[in-house]
Amino acid sequence: MTNIPHVVILGGGFGGLSSANELRNTLSSSQVKITVIDKKDWFMVGFAKLWIINGTRTFENSIGSLNELSKKEINFIKEEILEINFQNKNIKTKSQNITFDFLIISTGVVLAPQKIPGLVENGFNLYDHDQLLKIRDKLESIESGKIAISIMGMPYKCPPAPFEASLLIDSMLRKRGVRDSVQIDFYSPAPITLPAAGPEVSKKILELVNSEKITFHNSCKIKSVESKKLIFENSEADFDILLAIPPHIAPKIIYDSGLAKEPGFIPIDRDCKTPFENIFAIGDVTVLAVGEKMAVPKAGIFAEGEGITVAKNIISIIQLKEETVLFDGKGGCFIESGKDTASILEVDMFTNSKPSTSLSESTTDNLSKKKEFEKERLSKWL
Numbered sequence: 001m002t003n004i005p006h007v008v009i010l011g012g013g014f015g016g017l018s019s020a021n022e023l024r025n026t027l028s029s030s031q032v033k034i035t036v037i038d039k040k041d042w043f044m045v046g047f048a049k050l051w052i053i054n055g056t057r058t059f060e061n062s063i064g065s066l067n068e069l070s071k072k073e074i075n076f077i078k079e080e081i082l083e084i085n086f087q088n089k090n091i092k093t094k095s096q097n098i099t100f101d102f103l104i105i106s107t108g109v110v111l112a113p114q115k116i117p118g119l120v121e122n123g124f125n126l127y128d129h130d131q132l133l134k135i136r137d138k139l140e141s142i143e144s145g146k147i148a149i150s151i152m153g154m155p156y157k158c159p160p161a162p163f164e165a166s167l168l169i170d171s172m173l174r175k176r177g178v179r180d181s182v183q184i185d186f187y188s189p190a191p192i193t194l195p196a197a198g199p200e201v202s203k204k205i206l207e208l209v210n211s212e213k214i215t216f217h218n219s220c221k222i223k224s225v226e227s228k229k230l231i232f233e234n235s236e237a238d239f240d241i242l243l244a245i246p247p248h249i250a251p252k253i254i255y256d257s258g259l260a261k262e263p264g265f266i267p268i269d270r271d272c273k274t275p276f277e278n279i280f281a282i283g284d285v286t287v288l289a290v291g292e293k294m295a296v297p298k299a300g301i302f303a304e305g306e307g308i309t310v311a312k313n314i315i316s317i318i319q320l321k322e323e324t325v326l327f328d329g330k331g332g333c334f335i336e337s338g339k340d341t342a343s344i345l346e347v348d349m350f351t352n353s354k355p356s357t358s359l360s361e362s363t364t365d366n367l368s369k370k371k372e373f374e375k376e377r378l379s380k381w382l
């Protein structure tokens, strides 16, 4: 190790920013050097994308600048990461070679619409920040017809988000007075709405969307998309506007590194270690199994918790302490109703023998908490 240990963090999203801040809040710049690398220089809380779609937000008002990190003596490099070299403890970007003592991999997922034939040409990617304004324009101009929301691969990030999107779109159409002439259909490959949250919560989500006349179609495994038509393994469906949640894969650098096999993610345990010493992986790019059939869902709140866990463990190593903490698997996700209220889906992955989940009432107070959640992340991290 060099005199001042160097922690390099790949990705300035939920996981990267929580770990960088936890490290810096505990250790000064004479105790640890921290570098965050990201190809883009802004951070946005994922759910703000839906507010851009429904017109209550602009992109500019929803982002924080990663350049602000320098004020906390956290280096920020805006470049694409090209290679991770475990042996030489080195990260290669286009113009730099950066050596590290500790590495935190938090690169998130890559959205892969090209994996579904015809999707790029015929549908929108609901999660792509570049398509939000086009989606909004389409939704603002539809007078009648069919909107399809289709989940095209599992796992995908923030499992309740597409349901929330359907409710916000319902609300947009109601405000424009065209809801009665626009059908909203929701297609999922899963048998129930939120398999990770269990049957009881899934039933409540189903009731919630059904109460707004949004039809949930289960077990619809996508094969391809044609002009105005979804082709599933066992059926077909028409649409006028398609909002897809495309398959998620890991970035190429992760497959090239051998840490994960395509199309999967980096397997970790609750200590977020990889097989390499002092190299950790957190957030959406990982898979943390819970029992035999489940995994921690891909969500910012879990990436954040894992980031704090890893930072604490790196601090222990630097301070020559023995303690190791494990990620607690606890988190909550907001589900906005489209009626100026939100409910909170609370999740506890590990305390009991199986994950426990609960869905609160939809209230205005919870919607305020959601707005506060975003404000707090942007102000404390950047």
Ligand SMILES: Cc1cc2nc3c(=O)[nH]c(=O)nc-3n(C[C@H](O)[C@H](O)[C@H](O)COP(=O)(O)OP(=O)(O)OC[C@H]3O[C@@H](n4cnc5c(N)ncnc54)[C@H](O)[C@@H]3O)c2cc1C
Pocket (backbone or CB within 6 Å): 010, 011, 012, 013, 014, 015, 016, 037, 038, 039, 040, 045, 046, 047, 048, 049, 050, 079, 080, 081, 082, 106, 107, 108, 109, 127, 157, 158, 161, 251, 253, 282, 283, 284, 285, 298, 299, 300, 301, 302, 303, 332, 333, 334
């Ligand atoms: C519509 C929507 C709503 C959501 N709502 C919620 C919610 O209510 N609650 C919640 O907890 N989560 C929510 N999420 C999910 C949440 O945004 C993600 O789970 C979270 O961002 C994952 O954090 P991460 O650090 O693993 O990855 P990310 O936040 O995706 O960060 C990864 C970063 O790595 C960078 N990167 C990747 N590869 C490279 C490379 N080769 N070179 C340079 N940089 C690279 C990327 O640019 C990115 O900035 C939502 C997501 C969406 C899309």
